[in-house]
Every structure is written in C-alpha cells, then in structure tokens.
Amino acid sequence: MNFKKNPKTDFKKDLNKMTKQEAREEVKALREGIEYHDYLYYVKNQPEISDAVYDKLFYRLQKLEEAYPELQTNTSPTRRIGGQPMEKFKKVKHSKVMLSLKSVLDETEAKEFHRFISRNTNEKKISYLLEPKFDGLSVEIVYEHGGFQYGATRGNGETGEDIPENLKTIKTLPMHLRDGKAIPSFLSVRGEVFMRKQGFQQLNKERIERGDEPFANPRNAAAGTMRQLDPGKIAGRPLDILFYEILASEGMTFSSHWEVLKQFPEWGLKTNPHNRKVSSFEEIKSYHQQLSKQRNNLEYEIDGIVIKLDDYGQRSALGVRHRSPRWALAWKFPPKEEVTSLEQIVVQVGRTGMLTPVALLQPVNVGGVTISRATLHNEEEARNKDVRPGDKVRVARAGDVIPEIIERVKQPGKKRGEKFSMPKRCPVCGAHVFKEGAYYFCPAGLSCPPQLIGRIIHYASRNAMDIDGLGDKTAKDLVQKGIVKDIADLYNLSVEDLLKLDGFAEKSATQLYPTLCV
Ligand code: IVH
Numbered sequence: 001m002n003f004k005k006n007p008k009t010d011f012k013k014d015l016n017k018m019t020k021q022e023a024r025e026e027v028k029a030l031r032e033g034i035e036y037h038d039y040l041y042y043v044k045n046q047p048e049i050s051d052a053v054y055d056k057l058f059y060r061l062q063k064l065e066e067a068y069p070e071l072q073t074n075t076s077p078t079r080r081i082g083g084q085p086m087e088k089f090k091k092v093k094h095s096k097v098m099l100s101l102k103s104v105l106d107e108t109e110a111k112e113f114h115r116f117i118s119r120n121t122n123e124k125k126i127s128y129l130l131e132p133k134f135d136g137l138s139v140e141i142v143y144e145h146g147g148f149q150y151g152a153t154r155g156n157g158e159t160g161e162d163i164p165e166n167l168k169t170i171k172t173l174p175m176h177l178r179d180g181k182a183i184p185s186f187l188s189v190r191g192e193v194f195m196r197k198q199g200f201q202q203l204n205k206e207r208i209e210r211g212d213e214p215f216a217n218p219r220n221a222a223a224g225t226m227r228q229l230d231p232g233k234i235a236g237r238p239l240d241i242l243f244y245e246i247l248a249s250e251g252m253t254f255s256s257h258w259e260v261l262k263q264f265p266e267w268g269l270k271t272n273p274h275n276r277k278v279s280s281f282e283e284i285k286s287y288h289q290q291l292s293k294q295r296n297n298l299e300y301e302i303d304g305i306v307i308k309l310d311d312y313g314q315r316s317a318l319g320v321r322h323r324s325p326r327w328a329l330a331w332k333f334p335p336k337e338e339v340t341s342l343e344q345i346v347v348q349v350g351r352t353g354m355l356t357p358v359a360l361l362q363p364v365n366v367g368g369v370t371i372s373r374a375t376l377h378n379e380e381e382a383r384n385k386d387v388r389p390g391d392k393v394r395v396a397r398a399g400d401v402i403p404e405i406i407e408r409v410k411q412p413g414k415k416r417g418e419k420f421s422m423p424k425r426c427p428v429c430g431a432h433v434f435k436e437g438a439y440y441f442c443p444a445g446l447s448c449p450p451q452l453i454g455r456i457i458h459y460a461s462r463n464a465m466d467i468d469g470l471g472d473k474t475a476k477d478l479v480q481k482g483i484v485k486d487i488a489d490l491y492n493l494s495v496e497d498l499l500k501l502d503g504f505a506e507k508s509a510t511q512l513y514p515t516l517c518v
Helices: 020-043 051-067 077-081 107-120 164-168 197-210 218-226 257-267 281-297 312-318 379-385 449-460 472-480 487-492 495-499 506-516
Strands: 090-093 128-134 137-144 147-153 159-162 186-195 239-250 276-278 302-309 328-332 337-349 354-366 369-375 392-398 402-409 434-436 439-441
Touching: 020 051, 020 077, 051 077, 107 281, 107 302, 107 312, 107 328, 128 257, 128 281, 137 218, 137 239, 147 164, 164 218, 186 197, 186 218, 197 218, 218 239, 239 257, 276 281, 281 302, 302 312, 337 402, 337 449, 354 392, 369 402, 379 402, 449 472, 449 487, 495 506
Parallel strands: none
Antiparallel strands: 090 159, 128 276, 128 302, 137 147, 137 186, 147 159, 186 239, 302 328, 337 354, 337 392, 354 369, 354 439, 392 402, 434 439
8 A cells, every 4th residue: 555656545444344464554654644645735835636535545544543542643744634622731841942132233242243153163164054043932852763742832941831732733743854864863843933914814804803812913813822721722824843953862973053953854855945055254144134134925934044154063062152153143133012101192184185194203223214104094993003192112114114003001100191082174275074974084085285286196197197397295295386277287387387386397397298298
C-alpha cells in the first residue's frame, strides 16, 4: 500500500474482516500518505491530489482507528482536529533557555552592533543571517527520533506551558520529520506561531457577528488561540508556524545557522522565504529598508528584522548577556502607533456635500510619516470614541495610509473638553444640514465653496476631462478668489483671470488658457 503517489481509494477490505496485522499496515501507510499530502499542500503549496481523494484517505483512517482503538497514536493526523478540553496546561522546562533579543530602533545602534561583532570576532569574514522579525508567539517544538513529542510556549524563558493539542491544529507543523539526510535522535526547535492578516480579519468578523470581543491584532489572536484550553474550539483557525532556530539537538551537529536554515525544509519545517545571508552593514541596511517598505504587502505582521551571526563557533565565543545573545539583534521598524494630543475637531465638507469630523492633532511621527489630522468618519464614531479637544489619543496608520484614532488614552482627574456633536449648519456656507443614514450632508451644492472646489478638481482630473494645469491648488484658488462660481465659468476665463492666481505667471496662464478656451 502506498498512499503517496496516485493513491487508490477503492478500499476493498471490509474493516471488520481484516487481520490486526493488515489493519496495522494500512493505518501506517495511510498516516504516511496523509502526512506526505499535508506536507505538499501546507508546506510546499503544491498538492498532488484533489481534496476529495484526501478526504477519502482521511475518512478511511478515522474508521480504521475507530475499529482498532489500540492502533491510535497521539500524533495521528486524525488527532489534529482538537483533543479533549483541559483544566489547565502542564508546565514544561525547556530543553535550553529560550533567550530573548536585544532590540534597537536606530540605524546608529544597529551599526554599533556590527562594529561590536567586527571587533570581537577574530576572523576577517563575517556572515550574517537576516530574517524578518515576526510578531507572533514564540514556541519550542520537540521531536524524538523524528516524532513530535511536545510543544510549549516561551513562558519565562526557562519554563513554558505545554500546548501540544493546540499546536497540532496547525497543519504546517509536522508530526513526523521528513527523512532528510539524517534525523537527530533529539531535536528541539524554536519557531513562531502567527496568524495571517486576512485570516485574522475573517476571524474577528465572525467573532463580532457572534457577539464575542474581537482580538486587538493578529499577535493577540495567535497567542489567545494557543492558550485556549479547549482545542476543539480552535481547529480551523488560520494559524501557521515558521521555524528559525535550533535550541538543542543530539546525534547531529551544525556549524552555521545557514546550514540549519537549509536543513529545516528537508525535515518539513517551514522557514521564511525572505531569509538572506549577507556580509556587510550596507546589505543589512538595505534589507531593513526593503522589508520596511514591503511590510504592508506581506500576508503576516512583522515588526522589524533580526540580524544573526551565522557561524556557530563565533556565536558561542560571544555568549549571552542579560538573557539576550550577544550574537543577535532585532532592528525594529518605527512603530505604527503613537500617542499625541487632539487639539480640535473640525468638520470638513466634501465634494458630495458630506460632512466629516476630522481631528486636528499635535503633529506626531508614526512609522516614518508625520500625522497632524485623522478622520473620525462620522458623528456616531466620533461620539463612540468619545474623543474631545485636549484628550490624549492613540493614533495609527490604518492599512498604513489613512491616519486613524484608535482610542482615547484616559487621563484620570483631567478636566475634559466638550463632547462632539455635528453642527446644525454647514461650517462653510451656513446651509442647514440634513442626515442620511449615519452621515450628514450640506444641501447647498455648488454654491457651497468646498463642494464647488471638489467638483472642479474632479471635473479636471485625469479620469474626467483631464485638464492639464488645473490641479487642487488652482481649483481652490479659483473658487476662493471668486473667479469661478460654476463649472461653466471655467470656459469663460481670461488670461488676466488666471494671472490673479497664486503661482501663475504669463507662461503657465497662457498654457492653461487655450486648454480651457477653445
Ligand atoms: S531568534 C536568541 N528569530 O522575537 C534568539 N526570534 O525577543 C532567539 N522573533 O520572543 C530568537 N522573529 O518570538 C528569532 N526570526 C526570528 C524571530 C524571532 C520573531 C521573536 C521571538 C522572540 C522575540 C525576541
């Protein structure tokens, strides 16, 4: 029986008419086959069989295990679905202390690390491994003779909580190491459990629909999931695991990290495709820049890069300080969240006449961009967030573009400003506003200047009339100086009119003029 290549699913033998030996052999072959197809599907992303065929193999294995309970094992693929609920987790001592990383934010500090390594490493040539720094949950996974034994959270670094049942629900975690060149008799590896952004959003959507509290971010969702006492509740949650260090091994030795990172996939342990081997600070810097730019397009959250000395001999010569190895450093990205003061809430009128409350902030640098305003979307949201002038607020760049206020940072005892409410009249033209759904509108149309400006900008834009030389600034100026009161006025402009605009000289005016006045 071989269920790896073109598996046959017309199982002839009646389950109850098999000898025990036959059942044992078939169970073994099915498990190997299923693990192989799991590996192709989850780790390599290259399935060779259809879901229907896979389901048949799985179903047959389930039935055999029911008929022959004595053949059941803890690491069977059928045990991934979620075991029995627990009262609490067992504590386990890690096979080796799980260290943490020293982290820095500035280039100068990162460079200092490189200088330190250069000064303290005898050989001229230094190789580094650069890896994304995941924002997930660090775990230890232990294999004995290639079989999964246990898996634990980092805990305090010395002891963590044994969470094998929860870990088993992660399909990319192999229950048996694949035959590489060799398998160590004992292997303890370190990796990160994380949740993809898309899966996180879907999970939160479902939680909100069920009336459960949503998770604050994918890291909390991954950690919360791993600490759930009832594994049945978490099967199917979109978790994944990537591996990045050997904590301990017996029966096999390695001399560099690069060697380990090449070995991992051969055992079926997934590594990050963004890992790079380099040898200069310039390369480190450009990797940092590059990943920082790519960060928002990645499927999962990262919060920096990890720089690791490649050579194990050099690593052990440097040793550990304050529970962090001297041979590694986390160079973080600028945070995407900051706290600042809300100075004022103004109401902006858009092209369609929609009124949007906007918070004016004390300018603050968030992830490399200065933010001085953030949208509050509508009256309800402004009131729910209950932010008022003078409050301290936590701001973030949502999807990394539009600044958003996440929450108010409470300051007990501090006297607060007025609660926000939408004005009864348009703050620009004074017309009485009306409400439609959650939004308010100014009814004045083109006699309300911001609506006219918005309309002109839209009219002149590339997707509409594509009028070269008529951008946002000019549109605003034309309306504010009273030169244009209607779209039609654009076609009655004189060169003299255009010369009244900011930044317009003879040349630019005569360039725009014929575009409009033909
Ligand atoms: S190596 C001693 N590599 O960062 C080195 N850690 O405090 C052991 N982390 O808790 C860690 N990505 O969860 C390493 N590529 C990576 C990592 C990584 C994320 C986390 C890990 C640890 C924290 C550092």
